[in-house]
Amino acid sequence: MKTYCPPPDKSITIRALLLGAVAEGSSRIENPLDSCDTRAALSCLEALGVRHCRDGSALLIEGRGLKGLKKPSGPLDAGESAALARMLAGLLAGQAFPSVITGRGTLLARPMKPTADALKKIGARIEAKGGRLPFIIKPAKLKGGKVSGVASAQVKSALLLAGLYSGKPVEIKEKLPTRDHTERLLALTGARLSRSGAFLKMGAGPLTARPVTVPGDISSAAPFLAAALLAGESLKVTGCGLNPLRLGFVRALRSMGAKIELKPLRDFPEPCGEIEISPSALKAIKVKPAEIPAMIDEVPLLALLAGGARGVSVIGGIESLKSKESDRVAGTLALLASLGVKASYKKGALAVTGAKKFTAAGPIRTFNDHRLAMAAGAASAACPGLKIDEPACVDKSYPGFWDDLRAVFRR
DSSP states (O other), X not given: OEEEOXXXXXXXXXXXXXXXXXXXXXXXXXXOOOSHHHHHHHHHHHHTTOEEEEETTEEEEEOOOTTOOOOOSSOEEOTTOHHHHHHHHHHHTTSSSOEEEEOOGGGGGSOOHHHHHHHHTTTOEEEEGGGSSOEEEEOOOOOOEEEEEEOOHHHHHHHHHHHTTOSSOEEEEESSOOOOHHHHHHHHTTOEEEEETTEEEEEOOOOBOOOEEOOBOHHHXXXXXXXXXXXXXXXXXXXXXXXXXXXHHHHHHHHTTOEEEEEEEEOSSSOEXXXXXXXXXXXXXXXXXXXXXXXXXXXXXXXXXXXXXXXXEEEOOOGGGGGSSSOHHHHHXXXXXXXXXXXXXXXXXXEEEOXXXXXXXXXXXXXXXXXXXXXXXXXXXXXXXXXXXXXXXXXXXXXXXXXXXXXXXXX
């Protein structure tokens, strides 16, 4: 059986950095991800007066407490990380100084109005002109209150971080359950976090620095699981995050007939363990919109596997993928077409007709989107010699992806 250990989780690394910055004391972050997005986070924190240093494989973040951040000398550059831009907006909404958050490349076209609107509901003075970056944030006395219909983990996290500075609790009701990494790290650092009926309740108060070990990223492991299934090989993934709200892809694969075993080894603050997958014959699947938040990053991979399954698969509730780093719906359709797979998109749902065999009809376009590039990499397991345009875009979240893929599957 082949073995593989994924890189550290990007979502958890960014959240640990932001919370460490406003905690009291020094936070030790073991196994943090080093990527374009996490470097952007460190750069923004440096501009806010937060010092950090490396200690072997760990990062030490010198927390400044909730009121210790300093006014930056210019706009904060979130690079191409939407998660960083949105969560940083929540952290800065309650500061006593003004700030501007901008970014680069595809991030400048990403929708930011939902974040600004949600923060305004609790008293933030924030603008995203035209619904895009830059965020322009002015000092405000946050009043708290209830915000319903939150559809994004990043918007939810922005509200939770703003709640640390609010005079009254911030209460959040989600449209559907989304990843809870922020809640887990807030609980670890002693935040006043609780549930009140259907609402998640966040109260103001100090955080205490605590050590955090970042598990492997399930979204980075997913292409390797897909590649193993397409290549008909067994694979053991070690040191991987097993957060239930990130396991939608695994559950979908099981519904398709994939033989997958999970072996949890640690539970708090983040579940972590091993995944073993064995050669399996896949059948078509129907995915409901409520299932998508738990596998939002893996939809292109699921569509790819549906292209190699028996029957017609329907993946619903994927409208939000049209405004990711690229139009990920169009990119997925292009990926499947390049492999000779029939697929269509209508009313928020993707229909994929399984093919007996992938055929390389031409180079795969990644649209400079790391998730599409990794899906193309997984496809190469069943289609050797596949040519992929702009492969370096994986550096956003997984700089060593291509080396790891070659090492595991020796292609």
